[in-house]
Amino acid sequence: MRYARYRIIYMLRITELRLPLNHTDAELKSAILTKLNITTDNLVSYSVFRRAFDARKKHDIKLIYTIDLLTDNEDDILKNLETDPQVSLTPNTSYHEVGRAPANLKTRPIVIGTGPCGLFAGLILAQMGFNPIILERGKAVRERTKDTFGLWRKGIFNAESNVQFGEGGAGTFSDGKLYTQIKDPKHYGRKVLTEFVKAGAPAEILYVSKPHIGTFKLVSMVEEMRANIVALGGEIRFSSRVDDVLIENSQVQGVQLSSGEIIHSTHVVLAVGHSARDTFKMLYERGVYVEAKPFSIGFRIEHPQSIIDRCQFGDNAGHSILGAADYKLAHHCSNGRSVYSFCMCPGGTVVAATSEAGHVVTNGMSQYSRNERNANSAIVVGITPDDYPGNPLAGIDLQRRLEAHAFILGGGTYAAPGQRVGDFLAQRPSTALGQVQPSYTPGVHLCDLSSALPDYAIEAIREALPVFDKKIKGFAMPDALLTGVETRTSSPIRIKRNELYQSLNTKGLYPAGEGAGYAGGILSAAVDGIKVAEAVATDIINRR
Known part of the structure; x- marks a missing residue:
């Protein structure tokens, strides 16, 4: 009897494979073969799982690859797995559902909010057959x-439809960054990126080290995700603000909309984002456990993008693979405060991001191309509840005071108060712009920003800017522009939850994402949405 000989295929991962910036595809393949000591015949296929770069030596920038491959060279592969820490079996990053909705589903879970967290909570629940009802206060x-x-263009403000409220959440009008430092042992982040690609995102977000999308691409992707949720049996309702959560005997029973309509459900996901101040107040008054948490306050700073590119990449500035340069800066000040850059937007714009009338809030945004003339980021100072003592909502009161004062400093027209860095450091008002033209619309009103933040924050930023200039030459250039105020870096409160992802004292209420204090960015919020959706599904299934 003759037996067929089966070919054993190994799925391997190589990490930290370094090549020159301008290498060829042939050189990449050669590096893979050399690393594993195999021949072309043994290499079945390979793909790039991750590509980053090391620009510490500007004249010799390296690309760093993580490669997934298939090979059939058994002896050398087993040897590599035993002796080389950069070679391992490829992990399974595919997503696995925790279960399916029961056939006799009594009530449908409710998701409040359609930011990244709410969208992914709704999508995962829909994919598992739970037919969620997703409520969005905006359009x-x-x-x-x-x-x-x-x-932005006419100074006309809509309290329910703006940068903070509406389909897609605050992340829609941002740089669209899709990277995070959260621990992700179950590869939920891969699920998020895969769904984004299905919805129309560039495939490169699956492998570049700092993927981003940009606003215009995010708009069409959000629409595609909505269509997918509806096709799977979900329901999305716009202009449906939740004004009350119905609670009996510490158990959620449903929600009441601003229209007066009541929707019953024993499972409510709270994914409202960090600016739903009226919702936070309602929950606090209903007795849901809420506590104050640290956040940060500061300004936006703008420089010519070309200065940042040259400083970070030297003669390689403008290279298509490197794109527009970013930065990450931090300084611990003599007054005990920490100042750091936040939400850096290469080739982007500073945007008006208020969600309340008579307030000015700044944020940053980039398109996919990142080809605007300025770079911008927030330069912010960390603060804690010790800086705003009182009830858990005291941080919101501080935000409001700063934003209302910024509105006055800006001239009361939704223009933002601004000051050249040279003037800010010299403690004199700005009267004219220099090299850097502001990108913020409806406009910038030059003034003295020294009253825009508490004294300790002004003092800390004045100390930090010259320090940052030593790291990025030109950072404290006199013509760089500060625009105020940045107050929405993260939620000022946390709605604490237990190991089942439910509120500490309200069963069936699932605080999630940035607004609840459990995420900070598009990807981490989306990942939290997946976790909470799984917790909801598990609880419903276990109650059968």
Whole structure:
């Protein structure tokens, strides 16, 4: 009897494979073969799982690859797995559902909010057959975009449809960054990126080390995800603000909308984002456990993108693989405060991001191309509840005071108060712009920003800027522009939850994402949405 000989294929991962910036595909393949000591015949296929770069030596920038490959060279592979820490079996990053909805589902889970957290909570629940009802206080993304542009171009503000409220959440009008430092042993981040690609994101977000999308691409992706959720049996309702959560005997029973309509459910996901101040107040008054948490306050700073590119990449500035350069800076000040850069937007714009009338808030945004003339980031000072003592909502009161004062400093027209860095450091008002033209619309009103933040924050930023200039030459250039105020770096409160992802004292209420204090960015919020959706599904299944 003759037996067929089966070919054993090994799925391997190589990490930290370093090549020159301008290498060829042939050189990449050769490096793989050399690393594993195999021949071309033994290499079945390979793909790039991750590509980063090391620009510490500007004249010799290296690309760093993580490669997944298939090979059939058994002896050398087993030897590599035993002796080389950069070679391992490829982990399984595919997503696995925790279960399916029961056939006799009594009530549908409710998701409040359609930011990254709410969208992914709704999507995962829909994919498992739970037919979620997703409630959004703002408008669908294209209508919301028109309202947002209304503020930026005409100074017309809509309290329910703006940068903070509406389909897609605050992340829609941002740089669209899709990277995070959270621990992710179950590879939920891969699930998020895969769904984004299905919805129309560039495939490169699956392998570049710092993927981003940009606003215009995010708009169409959000629409595609909405269509997918609806096709799977979910329901999305816009202009449906939740004004009350119904609670009996410490158990959620449903929600009441601003229209007066009541929707019953024993499972409510709270994914409202960090600016739903009226919702936070309602929950606190209903007795849901809420506590104050640290956040940060500061300004936006703008430089010519070309200065940042040259400083970070030297003669390689403008290389297509490197793109527009970013930075990450931090300084611990003599007054005990920490100052750091936040939400850096290469080739982007500073945007008006208020969600309340008579307030000015700044944020940063980039398109996919990142080809605007300025770089911008927040330069912020960390603060804690010790700086705003009182009840758990005291941080919101501080935000409001700073934003209302910024509105006055800006002239009361939604223009933002601004000051040249040279003037800010010299402690004199700005009266004229220099090399850097502001990107913020509806406009910038030059003034003295020394009253825009508490004294300790002004003092800390004045100390930090010259220090940052030593790391990035030109950072404290006199013509760089500060625009105020940045107050929405993260939620000022945390709605604490237990190991089942439910509120500490309200069963069936699932605080999630940035607004609840459990995420900080698009990817981490989306990942938290997946975790909470799984917790909801598990609880419903276990109650059968």
